[in-house]
Amino acid sequence: xxxxxxxxxxxxxxxxxxxxxxxxxxxxxxxxxxxxxxxxxxxxxxxxxxxxxxxxxxxxxxxxxxxxxxxxxxxxxxxxxxxxxxxxxxxxxxxxxxxxxxxxxxxxxxxxxxxxxxxxxxxxxxxxxxxxxxxxxxxxxxxxxxxxxxxxxxxxxxxxxxxxxxxxxxxxxxxxxxxxxxxxxxxxxxxxxxxxxxxxxxxxxxxxxxxxxxxxxxxxxxxxxxxxxxxxxxxxxxxxxxxxxxxxxxxxxxxxxxxxxxxxxxxxxxxxxxxxxxxx
Amino acid sequence: xxxxxxxxxxxxxxxxxxxxxxxxxxxxxxxxxxxxxxxxxxxxxxxxxxxxxxxxxxxxxxxxxxxxxxxxxxxxxxxxxxxxxxxxxxxxxxxxxxxxxxxxxxxxxxxxxxxxxxxxxxxxxxxxxxxxxxxxxxxxxxxxxxxxxxxxxxxxxxxxxxxxxxxxxxxxxxxxxxxxxxxxxxxxxxxxxxxxxxxxxxxxxxxxxxxxxxxxxxxxxxxxxxxxxxxxxxxxxxxxxxxxxxxxxxxxxxxxxxxxxxxxxxxxxxxxxxxxxxxxxxxxxxxxxxxxxxxxxxxxxxxxxxxxxxxxxxxxxxxxxxxxxxxxxxxxxxxxxxxxxxxxxxxxxxxxxxxxxxxxxxxxxxxxxxxxxxxxxxxxxxxxxxxxxxxxxxxxxxxxxxxxxxxxxxxxxxxxxxxxxxxxxxxxxxxxxxxxxxxxxxxxxxxxxxxxxxxxxxxxxxxxxxxxxx
Numbered sequence: 001x002x003x004x005x006x007x008x009x010x011x012x013x014x015x016x017x018x019x020x021x022x023x024x025x026x027x028x029x030x031x032x033x034x035x036x037x038x039x040x041x042x043x044x045x046x047x048x049x050x051x052x053x054x055x056x057x058x059x060x061x062x063x064x065x066x067x068x069x070x071x072x073x074x075x076x077x078x079x080x081x082x083x084x085x086x087x088x089x090x091x092x093x094x095x096x097x098x099x100x101x102x103x104x105x106x107x108x109x110x111x112x113x114x115x116x117x118x119x120x121x122x123x124x125x126x127x128x129x130x131x132x133x134x135x136x137x138x139x140x141x142x143x144x145x146x147x148x149x150x151x152x153x154x155x156x157x158x159x160x161x162x163x164x165x166x167x168x169x170x171x172x173x174x175x176x177x178x179x180x181x182x183x184x185x186x187x188x189x190x191x192x193x194x195x196x197x198x199x200x201x202x203x204x205x206x207x208x209x210x211x212x213x214x215x216x217x218x219x220x221x222x223x224x225x226x227x228x229x230x231x232x233x234x235x236x237x238x239x240x241x242x243x244x245x246x247x248x249x250x251x252x253x254x255x256x257x258x259x260x261x262x263x264x265x266x267x268x269x270x271x272x273x274x275x276x277x278x279x280x
Numbered sequence: 281x282x283x284x285x286x287x288x289x290x291x292x293x294x295x296x297x298x299x300x301x302x303x304x305x306x307x308x309x310x311x312x313x314x315x316x317x318x319x320x321x322x323x324x325x326x327x328x329x330x331x332x333x334x335x336x337x338x339x340x341x342x343x344x345x346x347x348x349x350x351x352x353x354x355x356x357x358x359x360x361x362x363x364x365x366x367x368x369x370x371x372x373x374x375x376x377x378x379x380x381x382x383x384x385x386x387x388x389x390x391x392x393x394x395x396x397x398x399x400x401x402x403x404x405x406x407x408x409x410x411x412x413x414x415x416x417x418x419x420x421x422x423x424x425x426x427x428x429x430x431x432x433x434x435x436x437x438x439x440x441x442x443x444x445x446x447x448x449x450x451x452x453x454x455x456x457x458x459x460x461x462x463x464x465x466x467x468x469x470x471x472x473x474x475x476x477x478x479x480x481x482x483x484x485x486x487x488x489x490x491x492x493x494x495x496x497x498x499x500x501x502x503x504x505x506x507x508x509x510x511x512x513x514x515x516x517x518x519x520x521x522x523x524x525x526x527x528x529x530x531x532x533x534x535x536x537x538x539x540x541x542x543x544x545x546x547x548x549x550x551x552x553x554x555x556x557x558x559x560x561x562x563x564x565x566x567x568x569x570x571x572x573x574x575x576x577x578x579x580x581x582x583x584x585x586x587x588x589x590x591x592x593x594x595x596x597x598x599x600x601x602x603x604x605x606x607x608x609x610x611x612x613x614x615x616x617x618x619x620x621x622x623x624x625x626x627x628x629x630x631x632x633x634x635x636x637x638x639x640x641x642x643x644x645x646x647x648x649x650x651x652x653x654x655x656x657x658x659x660x661x662x663x664x665x666x667x668x669x670x671x672x673x674x675x676x677x678x679x680x681x682x683x684x685x686x687x688x689x690x691x692x693x694x695x696x697x698x699x700x701x702x703x704x705x706x707x708x709x710x711x712x713x714x715x716x717x718x719x720x721x722x723x724x725x726x727x728x729x730x731x732x733x734x735x736x737x738x739x740x741x742x743x744x745x746x747x748x749x750x
Contacts, residue, residue: 002423009425065345065677074674094674103522109434110416111427127426129416130339130409131434132349136667137521141347141675145409147340172338173409261671264522 028119032232037216040091047211055150070178096178100267104134130173181206201227291722305558320697327691343682353407355659360400366543367393368507372500383714384563395699433516440513524601525666542655544576548648580629624654
């Protein structure tokens with residue numbers, strides 16, 4: 001009976017809506033991206049397309065801004081006034097930051113995006129009605145909307161054979177974004193559960209980290225003290241849920257860690273390590 | 281006032297003539313009525329074609345893209361919600377403060393409220409990616425215990441708009457009952473059947489009038505906070521976000537002022553149209569037009585003030601994202617829209633300060649249209665530039681709607697016009713019983729001794745003003 005269901009779970013429901021998110025995380029997946037190592041090769045982005053069944057939308061729609069690249073390499077010119085080779089590009093791999101206090105979550109009218117006990121922002125495709133409010137409220141602009149139905153155009157026969165069977169192909173009208181390769185996390189967690197052991201560091205490797213030729217992307221669980229990513233976060237004095245001072249305020253050039261839009265206080269799960277330049 | 285004021289309405293006008301004039305309006309409007317209706321229908325069909333393309337191909341046909349997930353649909357949604365507010369202002373607020381000049385024009389203003397809400401209600405559906413799942417926004421009892429997200433302003437929107445639409449429709453209907461009885465008594469055929477059902481057995485007895493007054497007042501009181509809350513909640517769609525240019529504390533009053541403003545301008549437009557279509561020169565008089573224009577002017581100044589406040593708070597707030605966005609609005613690629621908005625919204629209303637212009641119908645018609653153009657641009661300036669220039673510089677972009685988007689927005693005006701024109705043809709667009717009331721009271725206060733003496737004996741004012749027919 002539905003009414004029973006509501007009455008029985010009323011306190012759970014109230015708790016969930018008042019506090020939001022979780023306080024008893026099982027894992028907190030996080031990344032550390034070393035911009036000094038990033039060469040802007042786009043391998044991560046390509047790997048992401050292959051792993052997550054992302055549609056290739058074509059040149060025209062790409063120019064319209066309707067591309068579906070969950071992982072994108074942002075290119076900034078160091079010296080805008082110079083011509084091309086001397087400009088010196090900086091690259092910033094940008095994907096969903098899996099914020100701890102995500103702004104996309106409270107605005108979804110149907111709760112299609114929510115916070116998992118793993119510290120991820122899950123996007124439930126089946127629940128999404130396509131109001132696109134989450135994307136509007138995302139300061140990183142990393143949510144991608146299926147403006148068209150891509151199944152026919154992006155994977156004409158026999159290319160549908162290359163689709164990853166672990167995750168769905170989204171149809172038009174649904175929002176999607178980087179999941180930190182949740183299907184890989186799921187597989188590893190299931191395996192660890194079957195073998196009755198905790199998940200080991202380095203066991204979960206998202207497609208982008210796997211493809212990166214310079215190993216600029218480190219992925220892991222910050223709940224695990226011994227993990228590589230925990231050590232990096234600690235080394236650069238970046239902590240979750242704490243407003244970080246900028247590098248200059250820290251007065252230590254070795255501390256290169258920062259999180260994007262720290263001033264918005266959204267608690268991103270991705271720490272970037274600033275690029276080292278000779279002249280600065 | 282020392283100056284001799286012109287009469288709002290000729291109080292010598294006979295009650296029988298009021299009935300005949302209004303009833304006649306429902307039978308034979310000027311040919312311009314049919315032309316306008318045809319234009320509206322053509323506009324609606326444009327929108328239907330555009331929506332068909334968008335529904336089958338996808339939202340991308342509207343040129344929406346990654347930074348611009350919302351665009352003109354949401355601007356039009358806010359615009360139409362806003363337009364509905366002035367009907368409530370005229371019919372409920374001015375009713376409570378006994379401003380009786382509203383009486384000849386409040387009926388169509390209230391109809392405007394209902395139909396612009398119906399137009400606004402279409403936009404959230406048109407713009408949803410998967411509209412067939414729209415009902416998930418409502419908190420229906422599901423066996424799986426899945427609820428909407430009550431923290432989301434879009435859910436509040438769904439509640440606020442449906443409540444306001446229901447309330448304003450009921451208010452429109454209840455206020456019309458005595459008039460429907462007059463229609464019932466004077467028509468034949470399908471109209472008679474329709475009015476018999478809708479007039480709910482109204483005979484104009486004391487008891488009925490007493491109950492009617494009570495419920496009408498009660499509904500007016502109920503509607504006023506609703507009107508304010510609806511647009512405050514619509515503003516929460518923006519103010520609750522963290523985007524620069526959206527996350528602004530003054531948004532609720534700013535939106536409500538803007539809403540009343542565009543609504544008043546629309547009332548002027550429709551006033552002139554109805555006056556012409558239905559030959560209502562005796563009821564929709566120049567002094568009433570002047571009062572409406574003055575009201576519009578006052579609201580325009582409130583809007584201007586709140587606009588300046590918003591700019592000032594952004595400027596002195598020193599939030600880098602907000603400030604840069606404000607500068608970009610005024611100087612960037614959308615500057616022409618920004619300055620058109622400022623001109624139409626804050627400078628043009630000064631035309632309403634001149635008596636000569638207020639009394640010149642063609643000028644007022646054009647001015648009112650431009651005021652609303654300014655208000656449409658204002659809504660667009662709220663929605664789109666924020667998305668063009670949000671925090672993330674890599675995603676900065678400029679975007680203008682495609683022909684599909686324009687077609688749907690254009691068609692929404694036709695949809696509104698169609699509903700409105702059909703309404704005024706089927707239902708009395710001037711409130712007969714209230715115009716009688718107005719004439720009666722004016723006559724009495726003008727010192728018509730005979731009538732005053734007569735009514736002192738035959739006490740019930742209600743009966744005298746009533747819907748006893750011609």
